[in-house]
Amino acid sequence: MSEAHTECWLFGANSVSSFEYQNDALGRRSQRVDNNIDYSVAKTNSFAYNYYSEVTNAVMNTDDYGSTFESARGASTINYKP
Numbered sequence: 916m917s918e919a920h921t922e923c924w925l926f927g928a929n930s931v932s933s934f935e936y937q938n939d940a941l942g943r944r945s946q947r948v949d950n951n952i953d954y955s956v957a958k959t960n961s962f963a964y965n966y967y968s969e970v971t972n973a974v975m976n977t978d979d980y981g982s983t984f985e986s987a988r989g990a991s992t993i994n995y996k997p
Contacts, residue, residue, distance in 0.1 A: 943968055949976075 923933040936947040949958045963972040973980045 939964075941968065 920937075921933065921935045924931055931952050933950045934947055935950075937945050939945045943964055944962055946962070947960045949960065958976040959974075960976065961972075961974045962970055965971045971981065
């Protein structure tokens with residue numbers, strides 16, 4: 916089961932930015948759709964997690980990022996995948 920939410924920011928009576936997001940059954944953000952007056956189309960962002968709820972992949976609009984974790988030292992690396 917997942918839940919969906921919408922947030923909106925106003926300047927006077929005009930919407931200047933909004934986003935919709937969805938959480939997975941564990942309450943982790945799984946998707947966010949950004950809408951902004953500067954965007955001609957909405958930007959979709961998706962997130963994937965490992966067993967420990969660490970973000971292992973994030974697709975931010977058209978950019979793909981991945982994370983690897985070294986559990987022995989608790990170190991992490993963020994990789995941009997063009």
